[in-house]
Amino acid sequence: MTKASDRAYQHIRGAILDGSLVPGAQLREEQLAAACGVSRTPVRDALRRLEGEHYVRRNESQRTFVAEWSLDEIEEGFVLRSMLEGYAAARAALRISDSAIEQLCTHNRAIDAAAQADPPDVSAFLDHNRAFHAIVLEGASSERLADLLAGIVEQPVVTRTARQYDRGQIQQSRAEHDELIVAFRRRDPDWARAVMTSHIRRAFHAYHDAFHQRPGKR
Amino acid sequence: MTKASDRAYQHIRGAILDGSLVPGAQLREEQLAAACGVSRTPVRDALRRLEGEHYVRRNESQRTFVAEWSLDEIEEGFVLRSMLEGYAAARAALRISDSAIEQLCTHNRAIDAAAQADPPDVSAFLDHNRAFHAIVLEGASSERLADLLAGIVEQPVVTRTARQYDRGQIQQSRAEHDELIVAFRRRDPDWARAVMTSHIRRAFHAYHDAFHQRPGKR
DNA sequence: CGATGGTTATTTGTATACAATAATGTCCTG
DNA sequence: CAGGACATTATTGTATACAAATAACCATCG
Known part of the structure; x- marks a missing residue:
């Protein structure tokens, strides 16, 4: 990935791994964009990627949450x-x-x-x-x-x-x-x-x- | 996925499966957008999804191609x-x-x-x-x-x-x-x-x- | 008091304009 | 004619505005 989208990816993934984003927490695109200093577009890319890697999940109405594991x-x-x-x-x-x-x-x-x-x-x-x-x-x-x-x-x-x-x-x-x-x-x-x-x-x-x-x- | 992005996904995936998009062919976002009657944004979503499912691949400079299989x-x-x-x-x-x-x-x-x-x-x-x-x-x-x-x-x-x-x-x-x-x-x-x-x-x-x-x- | 309907607020989806980057072509030089 | 620097074009990345969908809220009614 390129600069902004990669930054968003690293930022969100890091926050999940170090526990500052806890399992079950909702991830709002706009809020993440602000936190990463980029716009929503690269954040959306990052979230799709993280979804593919099972760090996050989306519910039936497209809202995204940190994955919880049974x-x-x-x-x-x-x-x-x-x-x-x-x-x-x-x-x-x-x-x-x-x-x-x-x-x-x-x-x-x-x-x-x-x-x-x-x-x-x-x-x-x-x-x-x-x-x-x-x-x-x-x-x-x-x-x-x-x-x-x-x-x-x-x-x-x-x-x-x-x-x-x-x-x-x-x-x-x-x-x-x-x-x-x-x-x-x-x-x-x-x-x-x-x-x-x-x-x-x-x-x-x-x-x-x-x-x-x-x-x-x- | 929602309407437009789902339409793009189905369209591209269908074209790959029925052979109208042959392995190795380059996929240009703008061209696909025109073919699907949507904008580039949902096409990009669809391509990311298809990449995850190995229908397409991206080269080192982010260009997308129909996957070829050895x-x-x-x-x-x-x-x-x-x-x-x-x-x-x-x-x-x-x-x-x-x-x-x-x-x-x-x-x-x-x-x-x-x-x-x-x-x-x-x-x-x-x-x-x-x-x-x-x-x-x-x-x-x-x-x-x-x-x-x-x-x-x-x-x-x-x-x-x-x-x-x-x-x-x-x-x-x-x-x-x-x-x-x-x-x-x-x-x-x-x-x-x-x-x-x-x-x-x-x-x-x-x-x-x-x-x-x-x-x-x- | 609980349920239900509608209104508002929040959140995500899409389109579009512009920026950045990679590919291509052209022209010069040796 | 080959090779390389530069300009041009093609393609993807990012930001932003607006539309659509969903959830939250509140009031009203049973």
Whole structure:
């Protein structure tokens, strides 16, 4: 997108991700336009894009709201993500370049460092974790698959989960990444798929524990 | 969407599906606006929507073209569709209502009739086949899944394939649908998934035969 | 007191004018 | 004649005014 419409997109998306726009809140084009310093036209573009990426929803009379997620919908997201990202890992096992595998190692070393920092550097973990998964997806070299996953992965609620990861959970992620790297080195698509599926599945349970079992604890 | 923007969407989408807008053709907003009898604003909305559904693509300088599909991309579409629609069938096996199963039977009887007509009524087959798959997806009761599949299923090239189905292929489809119905009656998600995966996979080979092996024959 | 109808206010949809950017063509120069 | 700078044209992006649709409000009636 170009300048103004991109600015609106970043602004609104950022506000949703950092929680200043809460789920269920109504988004008025004129108000957003004022907040972003642009006119309604690029705001409308941004809202359509955010709707496609499931950050916002529109009701039957075309009014726009920050998306609210039920537990069922969130779990369904994790199931779909594990299926698609597992498939991505399988494809990547057969296609990823050695240099890309090296990059995976680099990011995973950074994740290890983030885990060992005191206190653990969760923000660094999030960044390198994101980069790690992006490289895997890139290695799958399927635009269509990347497109499907783009609409699933970035849920504010999921990001908030990972933000609460403790040292042990970060180390566990790192270990799973390491196993994936070995599967890649062996060019074993079935193994890669299984590791990735399990990795995502574990993330779901981390989310579930954090927000539905014993919220706030541990 | 509302009136004008919906009209533009239908018009452009229809022109792509019936081939009057060929893959690779550039779409100019002003020209489309004139053709649809609306202004550029709703045309822009329609193009964004069609971009999300992969009917059109935009190049790096924001110009829009009718999407072109490589063989690899088409096969990838079939793979993803078999995976997701297989999962939909598995979910549906555990959730679909008896009355929905009855509807599936009705549509499949209509497909049988279409196969036995002389000449086979391919158009009726396409309609009832579409309805059949829609009911399965409905039975899966996952909005998110429905959303992902929406962006994959309706490829002009795929529709063109099915339009060339002969009597035997229609009968084969009907038989696979019947087996799926039995799997639903037994509430067996694994069976349902396997049948659906196989069903889609066969469709891919029908496409491949029709357009890449011996075009026009059989 | 609740429901219903109509009036007002709010919000989104559309058209249009103008600005910005990319593509195209032309003319000069080596 | 090739290549490149510049002017011209084509195309998309943005702002704004107005129209249409929807929701909110209030009064009136049962």
